[in-house]
Amino acid sequence: MSTNLLDLQRRMASAVMQPLTRSLTTRRLGDDGQSNTRAAEQFLKPNSRLTALERLQIYNQQYWYRLFGCMEEDFPGVQAVLGRAAFERLMRAYLEACPSASYSLHNLGARLPEWMRTHPKLTAPRTRLALDMARLEWAHIEAFNAAELPAFTPQAMAALHADTRVRVQPHVRLLQLAYPVDELLLHMGNDADDHCATSNSAAAARKSHSVRRVANQRPQRIHLAVHRQQFQVYYKRLVAEEFVLLTALHHGESLGAALEAAFAKSRLSEPRRAAQVQAVFQTWMKLGWLCPQEKKNSRSKR
Amino acid sequence: MPANRFNGFTDYGVGIGLRVPHYQHIFDKKPVVDWFEIISENYLVDGGRPLHVLDQILERYRVVQHGVALYLGSAQPLNREHLRKLKQLVRRTGTRWLSDHLCWGSVDGRYTHDLLPMPYTLEAARITAQNIRQAQDFLEIPIAVENVSSYAEYHVSEMTEWEFLNEVVERADCGILLDVNNIYVSSRNHSFDPFDYLNSVPAERVAQIHIAGHSKFEKYILDTHDHPVIDPVWKLYARAIARCGPTATLLEWDDNIPSFEEVHREALKANRYLYAGQTASATPQLHATKQPALAGARR
Numbered sequence: 001m002s003t004n005l006l007d008l009q010r011r012m013a014s015a016v017m018q019p020l021t022r023s024l025t026t027r028r029l030g031d032d033g034q035s036n037t038r039a040a041e042q043f044l045k046p047n048s049r050l051t052a053l054e055r056l057q058i059y060n061q062q063y064w065y066r067l068f069g070c071m072e073e074d075f076p077g078v079q080a081v082l083g084r085a086a087f088e089r090l091m092r093a094y095l096e097a098c099p100s101a102s103y104s105l106h107n108l109g110a111r112l113p114e115w116m117r118t119h120p121k122l123t124a125p126r127t128r129l130a131l132d133m134a135r136l137e138w139a140h141i142e143a144f145n146a147a148e149l150p151a152f153t154p155q156a157m158a159a160l161h162a163d164t165r166v167r168v169q170p171h172v173r174l175l176q177l178a179y180p181v182d183e184l185l186l187h188m189g190n191d192a193d194d195h196c197a198t199s200n201s202a203a204a205a206r207k208s209h210s211v212r213r214v215a216n217q218r219p220q221r222i223h224l225a226v227h228r229q230q231f232q233v234y235y236k237r238l239v240a241e242e243f244v245l246l247t248a249l250h251h252g253e254s255l256g257a258a259l260e261a262a263f264a265k266s267r268l269s270e271p272r273r274a275a276q277v278q279a280v281f282q283t284w285m286k287l288g289w290l291c292p293q294e295k296k297n298s299r300s301k302r
Numbered sequence: 303m304p305a306n307r308f309n310g311f312t313d314y315g316v317g318i319g320l321r322v323p324h325y326q327h328i329f330d331k332k333p334v335v336d337w338f339e340i341i342s343e344n345y346l347v348d349g350g351r352p353l354h355v356l357d358q359i360l361e362r363y364r365v366v367q368h369g370v371a372l373y374l375g376s377a378q379p380l381n382r383e384h385l386r387k388l389k390q391l392v393r394r395t396g397t398r399w400l401s402d403h404l405c406w407g408s409v410d411g412r413y414t415h416d417l418l419p420m421p422y423t424l425e426a427a428r429i430t431a432q433n434i435r436q437a438q439d440f441l442e443i444p445i446a447v448e449n450v451s452s453y454a455e456y457h458v459s460e461m462t463e464w465e466f467l468n469e470v471v472e473r474a475d476c477g478i479l480l481d482v483n484n485i486y487v488s489s490r491n492h493s494f495d496p497f498d499y500l501n502s503v504p505a506e507r508v509a510q511i512h513i514a515g516h517s518k519f520e521k522y523i524l525d526t527h528d529h530p531v532i533d534p535v536w537k538l539y540a541r542a543i544a545r546c547g548p549t550a551t552l553l554e555w556d557d558n559i560p561s562f563e564e565v566h567r568e569a570l571k572a573n574r575y576l577y578a579g580q581t582a583s584a585t586p587q588l589h590a591t592k593q594p595a596l597a598g599a600r601r
């Protein structure tokens with residue numbers, strides 16, 4: 001490792017990643033309170049058309065445009081909930097606090113839901129709605145790219161017993177939400193489709209549509225599975241018991257223990273519980289949600 | 303034209319980048335395309351549509367992997383996890399060579415997702431070459447490094463960009479992905495003669511060539527991959543072919559992507575030079591739009 005090259009790369013990277021001003025230019029002063037002009041001049045050459053700072057600014061701006069563009073693409077629902085200005089503020093703060101730690105831009109939003117949870121002021125007064133939307137949108141991205149394992153066959157499914165531990169399909173994401181953001185997100189998609197003629201008035205109508213939908217959102221506790229079928233991501237509402245059962249299985253509980261957890265607070269009669277369990281297992285089998293647990297020490301080969 | 307050690311791909315012809323908006327057309331029409339270049343990082347996922355699409359493409363077409371995030375010029379060691387995933391993908395695609403950029407973009411585990419320019423120093427050349435050798439050993443296929451477009455130069459640079467390129471590829475004993483549009487863009491941004499650059503590239507190491515369009519701003523040119531190739535870039539391409547012989551060529555188009563046919567038609571203009579060496583007549587297009595391309599990252 002070289003100290004000279006490393007030193008230069010550290011200086012350049014922190015200059016490139018520093019926040020822009022409100023007018024999207026490079027700030028006059030760096031984090032250390034020193035002049036950015038002088039800092040840039042120390043390691044970058046000017047040319048006949050651009051100063052060192054102006055050359056740095058090209059990279060500084062592109063860094064933010066690129067990252068912001070990705071977040072806009074990945075979290076359109078959060079943007080609809082917060083409005084453009086608040087979304088921009090949130091993204092600046094998030095990307096500053098959680099710069100990308102992955103070679104892939106797909107992972108850029110990975111820490112957003114958790115970060116929003118610990119910074120509620122940035123999303124007030126729609127804090128919970130925005131958080132739920134961020135969790136849904138991130139789950140969607142994860143479900144899109146996650147692995148799909150061979151599911152249980154009906155025969156194997158029939159042979160399951162109380163001590164069996166199963167694996168929930170990796171692309172299934174389980175969410176407990178305070179707002180029905182699944183509907184909101186689907187409606188937003190439909191609104192966009194309804195107005196594909198992209199005239200200004202259509203865009204305005206689409207926007208006011210979304211704004212009205214967001215304003216009309218009322219809290220409603222829901223349980224949701226975000227999952228993939230035929231390479232497409234779907235949202236499926238779950239009943240509370242089903243959600244607890246799946247979550248317990250996902251955490252590695254045995255079938256018996258998971259069932260116990262699922263019905264611990266349930267007021268359903270025994271026969272109705274049995275019927276419900278049978279029904280959900282049938283559905284999961286159809287959807288291929290349950291898979292055999294990975295055998296230890298046997299690594300998957302390609 | 304006899305193939306050299308790095309340019310063993312003279313029969314590859316003209317390829318285009320595999321991009322999401324073209325998937326449907328490719329599956330419906332099954333067009334004849336010499337080969338597709340994929341952005342490796344878009345397929346380093348565990349499952350889902352991207353890998354499914356890739357497998358379908360592989361049934362019919364040759365695929366070459368092009369990366370945007372290995373950061374071979376980084377002062378710090380390469381990301382092992384990234385390399386491991388790349389190797390899995392290499393096995394899947396059967397790519398005959400793999401390319402990434404002669405640049406850096408991350409430090410202390412933080413990623414800029416940009417192709418940041420190298421300081422042209424001997425020390426940087428030595429470190430970069432070491433990284434390339436490590437990647438090459440690990441991936442077990444030839445690596446070709448691509449010259450990037452740049453918008454800034456460092457005081458510490460001790461040589462020209464083309465001297466640096468020579469220094470790196472000789473030390474690493476690797477191939478070159480020669481991007482003639484990037485040479486043009488940088489020549490305008492840093493006021494040098496692009497033919498000086500081109501004429502000093504070690505032709506025997508050029509494994510592949512990129513052609514692309516760009517955007518012109520008042521005081522600089524941005525490598526945006528959102529336009530047809532302009533005439534001066536075709537001239538550089540013709541010169542590159544004259545020096546290197548027929549070489550696998552790829553048109554990059556990553557933003558404002560037109561129809562598949564339009565992109566392919568633009569790419570096939572390269573055939574005029576690739577085998578016949580005729581003069582180009584493409585019209586220059588000057589537009590000012592947004593971001594420099596990251597070679598199709600996430601598109």
Ligand SMILES: [Fe+2]
Nearest residue numbers: 448481512554
């Ligand atoms: Fe390129």
